[in-house]
Amino acid sequence: MIKVKLSEICDLQNGYAFKSSDYVENSNTLSCRMSNIRLGGIFDIEYNPRFLPDSFADQYKGFLLKDGDLVIAMTDLANDPKLLGVPTLVQTDGRNILLNQRVGKLIIKDSSKVDNKYLQHVLNDPKTREYYRKFASGGLQINLGKSDLLNVEIPLPPLAEQRRIASILDQADELRQKRQQAIEKLDQLLQATFIDMFGDPVSNPKGWDLVNLESLLAKKLISGAYFPKETYVNSGGVPMVHMGDVFYGVVKPDNLKQVNISNEEIKKYKITNKDILIARRSLTYDGAAKACLVECSNQDMIFESSLIRLSPNLVKILPEFLYHYLNNNDVRNKFIIPYITKSTISGINQANLNKVTVLLPPLAKQEKFIEICDKFKQLGKTLTQDLSKLDELFKSLQNQAFNGTL
Template sequence: MNKSNLLQNLNNLKLLPSSWAVKNFSDVVADNSGGNKKLAKSNFLDEGDIAIVDQGKDLIAGYYSDPDFMVKAKPPYVVFGDHTRAFKYIDFPFIMGADGTKILQPKKSNCNSKFLYYFFLSINVPNAGYSRHFKYLKTLKIPLPPLETQKKITRILDEADKLQQLDKQLIENYDALTQSLFLDMFGDPATNSMGWRLSTIEKILETKSQNGHYAPRQDYIRDGIQMIHMSDAFYQIVKPGNLKRVKADERLILKYEIKSKDLILSRRSLNYEGAAQPCLVPEYDEPLIYESSLIRLRPDLDIINTTFLFYFLNNQRARQRYVLKHVTRSTISGINNKGLNAIELLVPPINLQNQFAERIQAITAQKKQLQQSLVKSEELFNSLLQKAFKGELIK
């Protein structure tokens, strides 16, 4: 019988070297979350004396300067996001972000904190939505080799982790470079520091902005036309190939087709800042259409370059100055065609916009190579991680 559960394969525990022990979670891990003051997100600062760690994906969520809020236990810690399932290794004093932040530490000196962190990364915490997930951790069986073996495993995984973190950092550097390039070539969009001509979205389009197609459930079929949905447009560029397909005749395709020089924007979002977010579409060898939660912009390429338009609409200063005032605030924030068309934007000379797009293309090519490197470094790390907790990494 295959003894496994949602989190770990229990059969692997039987194959561990004889020098390893297997302990219940409650015997190894202390939950030191209680008794600490928690800071509401509305009080997070961009600068301060003490870092704030919450359950979000970023290592540090903000800063604050009141030492009364510092976690009482001494570092290091493993921080677990009770809602997000995120694990973080924290080796410095910090302040807890409110709600969902769990502080975990070994109960005894026979367990290394970093080893415990890597063990948590090796398990599969089920996704229960925005529910509590700590209950799953409490069912774990924790494999514990001798302390010296834990330290050896930790050193190997540290080196593998450095490789993937370096790739991630280099990719982030390229992302920052694109924003710096925009500012260098066009100045601060909020103040129009270089004095470019102002226009509106409506006046720089080849055709009117167009809401997408609504397809009823029965129109989704295996051999239809690929349709871009909101979930496909979250990451700034659509990745065709595995999109849902719908029935669409020539009339629908003609009306809703999306091309590589077009831009799509989200019509609505659960948060205010998420509405009117732009997304690029790559060259593709079959027709693509888009659904009704999205709006298509087809720029007049004699006036505006699609890449420039994307980076303008994605620039935080430009969004604050020109875009977000046209977004409605409600439970689901949104923008309609009237508001979208009224958005003002800078219109530098088209040759300068085209130069910007060429440089972005070169940066994107280099970034793609790094992303391929990241895939390999992540595969290596995950392979070593799995071997480590099967007792196969250190003989």
């Protein structure tokens, strides 16, 4: 199977840097951002949507996307890139969607030689992703430039063979996506349960107490540690949670980077499953101040400097309730985002985090919610295990497809 550089068959258009002040409450025009590209190459414009004035569809028509356009993530976290180089096909559903910065649009030069669905699959191949990972070094943020992105080599069989491969992988991928969607539906149902039990957290129709976060802490907020490269070890060290580990809800102790540090440092930066980690800074405005739970572990764990440790006073508030509260979209928009700085690297400091308003229902009500959460977790665990098996099967198919043996 012949290989070509992506630049031979594609060009790339960068997105427009829309300002946060451009966004409106609702419209038929949305911004396509990094967060709309989901793991596995799923396009989800409904994920934390950002609306722009409908007049922008004409004003910025050069950035208007259409159904079937292939867009790709061009920015990620340096220490743990999960979305860097991930492609997805746009679905507009009749809405105006404008290409934002940090997302690029691949423009096929000759559609008689390249199938866009095949191109999506080959760019999502682990070998291609590994090529992009080599740019993941140094600093907090990594960006794929146009030349870097287009320099990758991909296998390019005849068009008919591309379509055959794409059809097989589409069918296999559909199974994975359905399982992933089922997991996301569980999360949506849990959010709906939260609203049903506690009411809208902003309007507070049930009249619960509203207090500042600072009054609910067992100890003061603390930012994590920075350790130089020479302290990192492959084994025998203390697992350390980095910012890239917190973007998927719950930190799992497995596969964390390890550092060799003193007992005093471990004691100072230790975290448990009773703590919540808050992203102190983020490449995206949406990621700043994102809350994350820590899974129970038999070994010590610490956290790095881009995170803040939040230790709830368990007599007043339970960690899992507080986690769901802080990640509620309405809560974020009303009580958290006003404290987030607007810059290239968005963030929140400890003083402002302490000021965040928190809804405080009785502990018994919180405990009942957590009982429901536990049932959802068990079902989610089963679905996640099934998804993991489907992922392995899909990787096997990818390997065969792009080695010419499918």
